[in-house]
Amino acid sequence: MYKRAGELAEIVHNSKEIHIVTHIDADGIAAGAIALQTLKRLGKKHSIEFIKQLDEQVMNRLKNENHNLVWFTDLGSSISDNSQSINKIITDHHVCSDDVDFSYHLNPHLFNLDGADQISGAGVTYLVSKSINKKNKDLSFLAIIGACGDLQDRKNCKLIGKNQEILKDGKDAGVIQSKIDIRFFGRETRPVYKMLQYSNDPILPGLTGRESACISFLQDLGITMKDGDNWRKWVDLSKDERKIIISNIAQLLLAKGFGHKLTKRIIGEVYVLNNEVEGIELHDVKEFATLLNSTARYGKPDVGINVCLGDRNKWLGEARNLLRGHRQNLVEGLQFAKEEGIKKREFLQYFHAGSGIRDTIVGIVANMLLNSEEITSDLPMLGFADTENGDVKVSARGTQQLVERGLDLSKALKKVAAELNGVGGGHNIAAGATIPKGKEEEFIDILEKEIKNQLYSSDVL
Numbered sequence: 010m011y012k013r014a015g016e017l018a019e020i021v022h023n024s025k026e027i028h029i030v031t032h033i034d035a036d037g038i039a040a041g042a043i044a045l046q047t048l049k050r051l052g053k054k055h056s057i058e059f060i061k062q063l064d065e066q067v068m069n070r071l072k073n074e075n076h077n078l079v080w081f082t083d084l085g086s087s088i089s090d091n092s093q094s095i096n097k098i099i100t101d102h103h104v105c106s107d108d109v110d111f112s113y114h115l116n117p118h119l120f121n122l123d124g125a126d127q128i129s130g131a132g133v134t135y136l137v138s139k140s141i142n143k144k145n146k147d148l149s150f151l152a153i154i155g156a157c158g159d160l161q162d163r164k165n166c167k168l169i170g171k172n173q174e175i176l177k178d179g180k181d182a183g184v185i186q187s188k189i190d191i192r193f194f195g196r197e198t199r200p201v202y203k204m205l206q207y208s209n210d211p212i213l214p215g216l217t218g219r220e221s222a223c224i225s226f227l228q229d230l231g232i233t234m235k236d237g238d239n240w241r242k243w244v245d246l247s248k249d250e251r252k253i254i255i256s257n258i259a260q261l262l263l264a265k266g267f268g269h270k271l272t273k274r275i276i277g278e279v280y281v282l283n284n285e286v287e288g289i290e291l292h293d294v295k296e297f298a299t300l301l302n303s304t305a306r307y308g309k310p311d312v313g314i315n316v317c318l319g320d321r322n323k324w325l326g327e328a329r330n331l332l333r334g335h336r337q338n339l340v341e342g343l344q345f346a347k348e349e350g351i352k353k354r355e356f357l358q359y360f361h362a363g364s365g366i367r368d369t370i371v372g373i374v375a376n377m378l379l380n381s382e383e384i385t386s387d388l389p390m391l392g393f394a395d396t397e398n399g400d401v402k403v404s405a406r407g408t409q410q411l412v413e414r415g416l417d418l419s420k421a422l423k424k425v426a427a428e429l430n431g432v433g434g435g436h437n438i439a440a441g442a443t444i445p446k447g448k449e450e451e452f453i454d455i456l457e458k459e460i461k462n463q464l465y466s467s468d469v470l
């Protein structure tokens with residue numbers, strides 16, 4: 010991979026003008042920011058754009074724009090060899106087309122590594138950046154934000170593989186550190202009871218989703234929840250207070266029969282940025298990633314990219330406003346999907362949000378539903394939402410257990426979408442597609458057979 014990164018670095022060096030095309034999620038923004046900062050430092054003429062998905066229309070437009078070089082980051086794996094007419098490099102981590110041209114493509118799947126947890130789009134982009142100049146090691150923190158934004162720490166409760174190597178660069182450069190701590194979201198910014206209320210990996214029986222139960226739980230443990238007028242956050246608690254809470258959560262899970270493996274998931278590696286102030290949305294890497302997700306997914310990529318590039322004034326203020334809206338949209342989206350009803354088939358479950366949930370966040374909602382107490386996690390979850398061009402977006406999410414049994418959503422969605430004149434792809438555990446409106450039922454029928462085959466044939470093997 011390092012050799013390929015060096016080859017791509019050479020192509021960048023030899024290009025006069027470079028246009029970056031990246032994805033609208035946290036990993037995409039982080040990848041775009043690494044590429045942009047690298048080109049700025051090189052003094053190269055550059056531009057950047059953010060897209061939801063790479064389709065023929067985008068490729069045709071790019072062809073006509075005649076860029077000296079197009080640098081695709083966190084997307085591009087679907088490009089097949091017949092689009093030679095664009096001078097390009099690709100740094101992506103999605104499952105590739107069979108007919109990719111190796112010479113300009115850096116992707117873990119080309120090196121037998123899984124792009125779902127070994128390295129992210131921002132990670133592979135960082136490898137090229139580091140190849141261009143060792144001094145770019147200070148950008149490694151963005152690669153870690155991208156990896157955590159894509160939930161690459163989820164399977165092992167920590168980053169692994171190439172992500173760990175990148176983390177080491179970040180530690181060497183003094184920009185990041187890792188700690189063993191509770192893995193719940195909002196350690197630095199949420200009142201402790203809220204952090205428990207929203208926990209979903211694992212779900213805390215009797216606590217997740219129940220505000221007053223979380224408050225009583227903490228009161229019973231003798232934890233003071235307020236410091237004057239301020240709610241205390243996890244990072245405000247003493248070591249002893251944190252120990253008491255962790256051991257009581259563990260006891261609760263074990264008593265409910267969750268087993269040691271699942272119980273252990275409450276603790277893991279968390280990542281914090283040395284150059285950010287503790288207690289704000291940028292210090293903890295997961296929170297930083299969520300802040301980025303609140304920007305480009307709502308058509309405001311400038312906000313996310315400027316925060317990545319270091320703005321802590323105007324753009325950060327704007328990002329915080331967007332974050333409030335994003336949280337509200339997720340709460341309403343969950344509610345909407347539940348009211349609409351989760352329909353169960355034998356091998357999958359789904360909801361159709363119509364125009365009730367943005368197509369850019371329907372995947373996050375699908376993931377949250379799959380991880381919620383009242384919904385089974387034995388079946389992959391699909392979420393449909395209308396797009397602004399009159400098509401339908403599908404987001405599919407699975408679990409590690411299903412993947413271990415043979416589920417490959419990337420393969421399935423790619424195949425079924427193509428049969429219906431759509432496009433799809435992604436990872437085994439999470440994939441997406443866009444299909445023509447009106448084809449939803451057909452899509453579900455064919456996909457269900459595909460999933461059945463995947464699970465059934467690997468069981469037999």
Ligand code: C5P
Binds near residue numbers: 034125372
């Ligand atoms: O487009 P991209 O690759 O950046 O997005 C990855 C998607 O995969 C994210 O939506 C993330 O939530 C999902 N994912 C997941 N569980 C994992 C790894 C990734 O849901 N273990």
Ligand code: C5P
Binds near residue numbers: 403405440443
């Ligand atoms: O959009 P969503 O979050 O559901 O996407 C899940 C994963 O599938 C992401 O990694 C995304 O980049 C990928 N995807 C894709 N092709 C599509 C739609 C999504 O590769 N047409």
Ligand code: ZN
Binds near residue numbers: 036037083129130
């Ligand atoms: Zn990604």
